Amino acid sequence: MSKSPQNFSGLDRVIHEPARLTLVALLSSVESADFLFLLKESGLTKGNLSVHLSRLEEAGYIQMEKTFRGKIQHTEYHLTPKGKSAFDQYRKSLGSIFNK
Amino acid sequence: MNVQIDTTVKRARAYWFVDGFTEIATGGLFVILAGALFITRNTSQTPFLSWFLSVTGEIIIVKIVSILAVILGLWWLKDHFTYPRTGFVRNRITGIQIFVILRNMILFLLLPIVSLFTASLFITSTGSVLASMPVWFPVGLGLIWAAFVVLAGEWMGLIRFRLLGGITLLTGIGVGIWQAAMGLPNVPAAVQPTILQPPLLESIDRTLIGLDLILVIFGVILMFSGVATFLRYRKENPQPYTDDV
DSSP states (O other): OTTSGGGOTTOOHHHHSHHHHHHHHHHHTSSEEEHHHHHHHHOOOHHHHHHHHHHHHHTTSEEEEEEEETTEEEEEEEEOHHHHHHHHHHHHHHHHHHHO | OHHHHHHHHHHHHGGGGTTSHHHHHHHHHHHHHHHHHHHTOOOSOOOHHHHHHHHHHHHHHHHHHHHHHHHHHHHHHIIIIIHHHHOOEEOSSOHHHHHHHHHHHHHHHHHHHHHHHHHHHHOTTHHHHHHTHHHHHHHHHHHHHHHHHHHHHHHHTOTHHHHHHHHHHHHHHHHHHHHHHTTOOSSOTTTSTTSOOOOHHHHHHHHHHHHHHHHHHHHHHHHHHHHHHHHHHHHHOOSOOOTTO
16 A cells, blocks of 8 residues: 555645645745635635635644734634644655655 | 745745835835935035934934834735735734844945945055945945845745846946946056045045945836836736625
């Protein structure tokens, strides 16, 4: 099983999905971002974005925070240390697959 | 795939420049600083030391006030225009860090002049180096700024910064050539003793004129770039985002 193409060593299946990879990449270089920014930059629909954000949150890779900007409630997402580590590891693993 | 990941990462990094406001504000800051430097030039016969101390004090006040105004202005503009259209991003760089970066950049501009002047008080030969500074300072400054702008552009994936860097370099070279064409020495007098060395104060004044010109030209170019970016951004995002869009 370990030699199966379905199980490239080190590739995190949560991040490997292109939409989630985009979200994690976007969040990796900022402190936090709101739903609208992620929606615009990822090009996903609202429903799709919500599903992928939930999946990342379940994995402990991102954290949602409800804040107020003025009087408007605001939802921000940020990458957790676990998410950052998983993203760094994913990039390394991706490189090593091609190097081998 | 990795290339696409990098592009995505860079897109998030460049979000601070997406609406053009940052370039307009920074360009405006450069123009204000150039104006302050120009106004405070030692055109009268004021003793150099008292003029220098007075200018330093005034420039620091102008810097602090204008940088604070720029930060507050940017914060307001982004809060009312950009964030409702394309969302809010909290950068890792805080307002205080931006203040420190801008302050250091400005110090970086003035430091070579102050250092050379101070050194010239102790080392006789520095005077001759200083004499050729009006020619070489703009070229060096243009080169350093161009490298900084291009590298920042590469880090954020902003192609227009390559053009900005190129124009900055050409501006620096242009100002240096202009100073040389006015008869100022382009090599230290010690290297070429036949060159008539202009008085120290004139060298400093001409160096400040060169700095002034670069600040103005770079500031105006940044503002143009910012306006073009803003117009494109507004065309792409005419209305604040609503669920109906």
